[in-house]
Amino acid sequence: MTLFGPLGLSLAPYIRSSRTLRRWIKPFADWYVGLAGYRKVGLRYDDLLVEERDDVQRALTRLTPREAYDRAYRFKRASQLSILHTNLPKDQWTKPEEDVRYLKPHIEDVEKEENERKVWDSVHVERK
Amino acid sequence: MFRTSAARRASRLARNFATVVDTAGVKVAAVDNGEATSAVTFLVKAGSRYQNKPGVAHALKNFAFKSTSKRSALGTIRESELYGGVLSSSLSREHLALTAEFLRGDEPFFVDVLSSFLTNAKFTRHELQEYVAPVCESEATAAAENPASRAVELAHILAFRQGLGAPLFSTADNHVTVDYIKDFASSAFTKDNVAVLGTGVSQETLSKLVEQSLGSLASSGSLSSPASTYFGGETRVDSHHGPQTVFIGFGKTGAFSPELAVLSSHLSPQPSLKWSKGLSPIVAEIPETASVQTVLLPYSDASLFGLLVQGQTTEDVKAAGKAAVAALKEAGNVKGEELKRAIAKAKFAIASSAEGRNGLIATLGPKVLSGAASTLEDTLSSLDKVQASALSQATASLLKTKPTYVAVGDISALPYADELGL
Numbered sequence: 001m002t003l004f005g006p007l008g009l010s011l012a013p014y015i016r017s018s019r020t021l022r023r024w025i026k027p028f029a030d031w032y033v034g035l036a037g038y039r040k041v042g043l044r045y046d047d048l049l050v051e052e053r054d055d056v057q058r059a060l061t062r063l064t065p066r067e068a069y070d071r072a073y074r075f076k077r078a079s080q081l082s083i084l085h086t087n088l089p090k091d092q093w094t095k096p097e098e099d100v101r102y103l104k105p106h107i108e109d110v111e112k113e114e115n116e117r118k119v120w121d122s123v124h125v126e127r128k
Numbered sequence: 129m130f131r132t133s134a135a136r137r138a139s140r141l142a143r144n145f146a147t148v149v150d151t152a153g154v155k156v157a158a159v160d161n162g163e164a165t166s167a168v169t170f171l172v173k174a175g176s177r178y179q180n181k182p183g184v185a186h187a188l189k190n191f192a193f194k195s196t197s198k199r200s201a202l203g204t205i206r207e208s209e210l211y212g213g214v215l216s217s218s219l220s221r222e223h224l225a226l227t228a229e230f231l232r233g234d235e236p237f238f239v240d241v242l243s244s245f246l247t248n249a250k251f252t253r254h255e256l257q258e259y260v261a262p263v264c265e266s267e268a269t270a271a272a273e274n275p276a277s278r279a280v281e282l283a284h285i286l287a288f289r290q291g292l293g294a295p296l297f298s299t300a301d302n303h304v305t306v307d308y309i310k311d312f313a314s315s316a317f318t319k320d321n322v323a324v325l326g327t328g329v330s331q332e333t334l335s336k337l338v339e340q341s342l343g344s345l346a347s348s349g350s351l352s353s354p355a356s357t358y359f360g361g362e363t364r365v366d367s368h369h370g371p372q373t374v375f376i377g378f379g380k381t382g383a384f385s386p387e388l389a390v391l392s393s394h395l396s397p398q399p400s401l402k403w404s405k406g407l408s409p410i411v412a413e414i415p416e417t418a419s420v421q422t423v424l425l426p427y428s429d430a431s432l433f434g435l436l437v438q439g440q441t442t443e444d445v446k447a448a449g450k451a452a453v454a455a456l457k458e459a460g461n462v463k464g465e466e467l468k469r470a471i472a473k474a475k476f477a478i479a480s481s482a483e484g485r486n487g488l489i490a491t492l493g494p495k496v497l498s499g500a501a502s503t504l505e506d507t508l509s510s511l512d513k514v515q516a517s518a519l520s521q522a523t524a525s526l527l528k529t530k531p532t533y534v535a536v537g538d539i540s541a542l543p544y545a546d547e548l549g550l
Contacts, residue, residue, distance in 0.1 A: 113200065113202065116202055116203065
């Protein structure tokens with residue numbers, strides 16, 4: 001598990017659980033997402049996750065064929081836009097409701113499995 | 129003195145399930161002979177004849193012991209290894225059997241492992257892709273490359289078409305998805321479809337555990353399979369693996385017929401004595417490099433009887449096949465000593481197969497599930513009652529039906545059915 005980056009430690013669950021904090025932080029978060037600009041080239045947040053890792057590679061194999069195809073399409077479109085130094089027309093930007101974490105649950109599953117394997121590999125058995 | 133005590137102990141050994149108890153709607157049968165290990169089998173009426181799509185039953189079989197909401201696949205394996213248990217699942221055309229073998233006293237854990245697959249298996253898509261599908265594929269390939277199993281598989285398709293003719297194995301071409309498996313599992317895993325069979329476990333313990341763990345199952349399912357009808361036919365399949373193979377089969381609908389078992393043991397060239405040739409009528413005629421096996425596959429509403437002829441060359445197969453068919457035609461005239469010998473051989477085969485744990489489950493499990501008397505006595509006594517006239521009648525009616533003929537191997541040279549005298 002990495003300490004930093006999109007898969008690392010995060011305060012987000014805590015902020016989301018508190019109504020006041022959420023109300024205060026949400027505008028800044030939205031502003032930051034807009035500034036990051038990935039939605040303007042049609043990507044989703046989970047497309048930005050570092051994929052050169054064993055667990056993410058394994059998670060990627062668990063996408064449905066449709067999800068995997070769409071992901072590849074978004075990448076192609078985004079790199080083409082990068083070459084053209086332009087963004088998508090505004091009506092084709094990723095909408096906030098489309099920006100779902102489609103990959104993160106799979107990565108978490110893979111991580112949970114690996115952790116469980118580590119636990120079983122080093123388990124200390126006591127006879128009752 | 130030693131002999132008497134040994135004899136007494138032997139007579140105490142129960143080879144039948146004494147009682148079948150209805151526990152919360154599930155049939156539970158257990159026999160305890162004081163073995164050091166115990167085994168529990170969940171026998172489910174979910175064989176390939178009931179599947180909703182070809183290959184689903186096979187995929188479900190390989191999904192056994194994968195993740196459930198109670199523990200993950202890895203957890204199941206590691207924890208049963210710590211207990212020193214062995215988990216296995218097997219599939220036939222009628223039944224799916226989930227078995228756990230373990231040391232005495234560990235039954236709460238292993239009954240829980242088995243029942244959690246029935247009650248709350250997850251059937252995840254990635255497990256299907258990563259673990260289940262490759263195993264299905266390799267099992268299907270192994271079966272397809274073995275000419276004998278391929279011939280028997282094809283014979284089922286020709287003989288019964290629907291139901292029993294459904295393929296036992298799942299290949300990638302079947303496109304089995306988790307939704308089909310979930311559907312099939314939810315309609316198969318119901319109280320009236322499951323029997324719990326224990327050996328080396330006391331009836332009360334097992335009943336109590338089953339009541340706790342399977343109480344939440346739905347009471348009745350919606351699985352059905354069309355009643356079997358026998359068709360027969362001929363097919364030839366090119367194959368370059370293993371010996372040249374011919375299967376000559378005959379089907380019969382209806383319950384288990386003792387005449388067929390006697391006929392099978394009369395024809396079987398399997399010698400009772402090592403290094404001898406046996407007394408079967410077939411054995412004198414067949415070439416050294418060829419072999420003939422009798423195959424008797426009884427199902428709940430039909431049986432398939434056949435002769436599996438294998439040889440190094442197609443000429444061997446032709447000679448052996450001719451001899452086998454000639455012996456089968458003569459088999460109606462068996463009487464006297466020969467008949468007695470065949471009956472004794474058939475009885476011994478059935479009785480000795482029920483001696484072992486797997487044989488006991490295979491022989492008596494279906495009876496427990498269908499609610500019939502769960503003893504071997506009636507089967508053995510029905511074999512005793514076989515008369516020469518009944519045998520010749522059964523043979524004649526068998527020969528009157530259209531044969532199921534499968535040739536696997538070099539199809540340009542393997543004989544056709546009419547060339548063997550069928």
